[in-house]
Amino acid sequence: METYRLYGHLGWGSALIEAQLVWYGIAYEFVDAGNLFEDGAALSDIKKLNPAGQVPVLVAPNGEVMTESAAITLSVMTSPFGATSTGTCPAGFSFLMSDNAASSSNRLPASINS
Numbered sequence: 001m002e003t004y005r006l007y008g009h010l011g012w013g014s015a016l017i018e019a020q021l022v023w024y025g026i027a028y029e030f031v032d033a034g035n036l037f038e039d040g041a042a043l044s045d046i047k048k049l050n051p052a053g054q055v056p057v058l059v060a061p062n063g064e065v066m067t068e069s070a071a072i073t074l075s076v077m078t079s080p081f082g083a084t085s086t087g088t089c090p091a092g093f094s095f096l097m098s099d100n101a102a103s104s105s106n107r108l109p110a111s112i113n114s
Ligand SMILES: N[C@@H](CCC(=O)N[C@@H](CS)C(=O)NCC(=O)O)C(=O)O
Pocket: 012, 013, 014, 036, 037, 053, 054, 055, 056, 067, 068, 069, 070
């Protein structure tokens, strides 16, 4: 896998992460996870990546699986892409930059994706 893969669904909260990827110019593939409320198979599939059974899920090129919009936002913002685009972290994100937020973020090991 060479690009990020974003699991989401049209009109759902994954749009927030998609907007960030576009904003930062990060190449990604969008994977429609389906309607997780109505499609049991889709829910089972996404649970293989995110045990919470929710989108957004962002899979990095190295296979790392990221969940939780705030944690993904922090990760993208502090990636080389985010740093290049913004230069510095917006003040409003100071909580996200704290150790507290970092330790509560929901990162899963790449091995869960294999
Ligand atoms: N705390 C999560 C919430 C994610 C969330 O609520 N996702 C919804 C769609 S916007 C979902 O996947 N719902 C399906 C379900 O809960 O079964 C985040 O911020 O990413």
